[in-house]
Amino acid sequence: MTEELDQVQQVLTRIPGFEELQPGSYQVERLGGLTNLVYRIDCGADRYVLRIPGKGTEEYIDRKVEMHNARVAANAGVSAEVVHTDSDSGVLLMRHLDNAVTMTAQEFAQRDGSAARAGRALKKMHEWDEDFEFRFELFAMIDDYLRILDERKAQLPPGYAGVVDSAAPLRAALQRNPAPLAPCHCDPLCENFLDDGERMWIVDWEYSGMNDPLWDLGDLSVEAGFNAAQDAQMMLAYCGRDPLPAEVGRMVIYKAMCDLLWTLWGLIQHSDDNPAEDFWAYAIGRFERCKALMGQPEFQQHVEAVAAG
Numbered sequence: 169m170t171e172e173l174d175q176v177q178q179v180l181t182r183i184p185g186f187e188e189l190q191p192g193s194y195q196v197e198r199l200g201g202l203t204n205l206v207y208r209i210d211c212g213a214d215r216y217v218l219r220i221p222g223k224g225t226e227e228y229i230d231r232k233v234e235m236h237n238a239r240v241a242a243n244a245g246v247s248a249e250v251v252h253t254d255s256d257s258g259v260l261l262m263r264h265l266d267n268a269v270t271m272t273a274q275e276f277a278q279r280d281g282s283a284a285r286a287g288r289a290l291k292k293m294h295e296w297d298e299d300f301e302f303r304f305e306l307f308a309m310i311d312d313y314l315r316i317l318d319e320r321k322a323q324l325p326p327g328y329a330g331v332v333d334s335a336a337p338l339r340a341a342l343q344r345n346p347a348p349l350a351p352c353h354c355d356p357l358c359e360n361f362l363d364d365g366e367r368m369w370i371v372d373w374e375y376s377g378m379n380d381p382l383w384d385l386g387d388l389s390v391e392a393g394f395n396a397a398q399d400a401q402m403m404l405a406y407c408g409r410d411p412l413p414a415e416v417g418r419m420v421i422y423k424a425m426c427d428l429l430w431t432l433w434g435l436i437q438h439s440d441d442n443p444a445e446d447f448w449a450y451a452i453g454r455f456e457r458c459k460a461l462m463g464q465p466e467f468q469q470h471v472e473a474v475a476a477g
Contacts, residue, residue: 172198176207179220179259183252200270200359202444203437208264215266216251217371221258224440227316229374231255233302237376238262240351244296246289246370265369268362276358276392283398284405285368286361286388291406293370294350294381302377304354306425307339313432322439325431325455334462335428338421341475342380345414352379356388382415386422390457414477417470424467427458 176196180186195210205220221231232255241247252261269275276282310332317324353360355375362369385406389399403411403419411419434451437444461467 172196172205175205175220176209176218179218179257180209182254183259183261203442215264217248217262217264219258219260219262222442224442225374226258228312228436229258230302231258233300234374234376235260237300237302237351238373240296240298240300241293241370241373241376243298244293244351246293246296247373248369248371262371265362265364265371268364268369271358271361271363271368271392273358273391273393275363276394276398279363279365281401282363282368283392283394283402285363285366286356287385287402287405289361289368289370290353290356290381290384290388294352294384296351298351300351300377303349304352304375304377304379304383306383306429307335310429310432313429313436317432317435317439320439322435324435325452327459328431328455331428331455331459331462335425338425338471341471342418342421344475345477347380347382347418349378350381352376352381352384354379354383354387356384356391358388358392361388380418380422382418383422383426386419387426389419390423390426413473417473420461420467420470421474424458424461427454427461431455431458 173191173196177191180189189211193211197208197210199206199208199217203222203225205222207218209216209218221229235250235253235255238247238253238260239250242250248265249263250260251263252259269279271282353370353373353376355372356370360370360372362371385402388394389402392398394402399419403416407415431451431454434447434454438447438451
């Protein structure tokens with residue numbers, strides 16, 4: 169931990185306003201983070217979250233884009249206040265969100281109304297009138313991740329190419345009736361949601377960009393393991409009415425596609441020897457879940473509803 173504290177000290181004292189900060193004058197607590205180092209910093213009455221980027225993340229994350237989008241999300245009242253950004257180093261300092269619980273699938277299941285609060289928070293972000301930088305292109309990202317893995321001669325799960333091919337009709341259905349793009353989180357892990365019981369906050373904008381808004385809802389449903397009732401609660405709060413079949417269909421398609429995409433992301437983490445978790449098992453689990461959803465009889469009905477508009 170001493171080495172980590174030394175790194176935190178070095179990073180903090182390079183931030184304007186923190187140059188004179190002395191070791192021992194503040195408290196440090198390591199928070200979660202799969203690919204980055206994230207710390208809570210307590211300086212008396214002031215509390216912050218410091219993010220130091222993980223090794224190798226510069227290959228697939230544009231820090232200038234992320235930091236612009238984080239500021240826009242803060243302006244929208246959806247995310248934490250941004251105190252300092254450094255797009256060269258990737259260091260990000262934000263205000264800590266007090267009295268907010270970091271969400272997990274279990275928390276979403278146990279906290280009444282949390283799926284609806286998440287839906288409303290996403291709606292607020294999607295309706296904000298400042299654009300994000302970067303266009304989140306699902307199928308282009310799949311191609312980019314495959315390129316990275318090919319360059320590294322990394323192993324892919326058996327049958328992955330066939331699943332990618334079977335996604336072609338889904339791509340055609342989505343392109344036949346494209347949704348207006350909106351500023352989207354694009355990586356709505358449970359842990360990126362913080363709930364104070366009345367409103368949901370969203371953090372971590374590394375993968376954010378302009379996107380089909382229903383991607384965020386489909387991805388969150390997968391990450392949080394929502395059941396049918398939670399999906400319905402989220403969609404009702406988001407739409408402000410009963411959702412149309414095409415809206416539900418888009419959300420379900422994106423549930424499959426997010427698992428397809430993050431399978432590759434997990435394989436990249438595995439090839440980076442990221443020690444945060446067993447990313448090979450993570451990738452295989454997501455791949456199998458994607459295949460299972462696409463194999464359900466009603467899945468084709470959702471594709472047809474999206475194609476019909």
